[in-house]
Amino acid sequence: xxxxxxxxxxxxxxEGDTVTLNCSxxxxxxxxxxxYKQEKKAPTFLFMLTSSGIEKKSGRLSxxxxxxxxxxxxxxxxxxxxxxxxxxxxxEAGGANNLFFGTGTRLTVIP
Amino acid sequence: xxxxxQDPRHKITKRGQNVTFRCDPISEHNRLYxxxxxxxxxxxxxxxxxxxxxxxxxxxxxxxxxxERPKGSFSTLEIQRTEQxxxxxxxxxSSLGPMNTEAFFGQGTRLTVV
Numbered sequence: 001x002x003x004x005x006x007x008x009x010x011x012x013x014x015e016g017d018t019v020t021l022n023c024s025x026x027x028x029x030x031x032x033x034x035x036y037k038q039e040k041k042a043p044t045f046l047f048m049l050t051s052s053g054i055e056k057k058s059g060r061l062s063x064x065x066x067x068x069x070x071x072x073x074x075x076x077x078x079x080x081x082x083x084x085x086x087x088x089x090x091x092e093a094g095g096a097n098n099l100f101f102g103t104g105t106r107l108t109v110i111p
Numbered sequence: 112x113x114x115x116x117q118d119p120r121h122k123i124t125k126r127g128q129n130v131t132f133r134c135d136p137i138s139e140h141n142r143l144y145x146x147x148x149x150x151x152x153x154x155x156x157x158x159x160x161x162x163x164x165x166x167x168x169x170x171x172x173x174x175x176x177x178x179e180r181p182k183g184s185f186s187t188l189e190i191q192r193t194e195q196x197x198x199x200x201x202x203x204x205s206s207l208g209p210m211n212t213e214a215f216f217g218q219g220t221r222l223t224v225v
Contacts, residue, residue, distance in 0.1 A: 004153075041218040042202070043154070048213070088153050092209070098144060098167065101153025
């Protein structure tokens, strides 16, 4: 059964801290891994990763994929209160035209 | 076009009633997905349309659930004889190509069955 596991489930940090969120997966015929940020309702797209070892970066956020060890990390540097959200990892695999989501990591950034 | 829109945003219904949700995708997107998200969980796939054709349905989609996309534009998700376990956020997403291209989610419809 395809599985996506995120850790930690929740995290509380102070503004300015750097955080690392983890996503591991066990799927058949991996195609891509995506990170989403979910604040109130709709998940919003952050990154899509398909190749190992190539870092994707957007401002203070960056992500990398390790297809050998079957995991990805999402880094956020110099965190701000606006980074408080649930961060979802999703994997597209096999012939399925859908994404398998993890349970998410709830990040809270305290001023 | 400001993105994927869903209606209603909230729905409270009594157990046993039927409910219908609507999703309007981004206009040029030919793929439309329905997901369900319960508290503390990531979204779970329900079904997927390419244009008007429903190409995939999850085992989660019992026979009380039906989805349509009659003209390949908006979609409806109907739940018949609602149960308390149906209480969840129902998310719609659309994309121009496969899901791993940038798919956009709607704000969701929160269903509460009392």
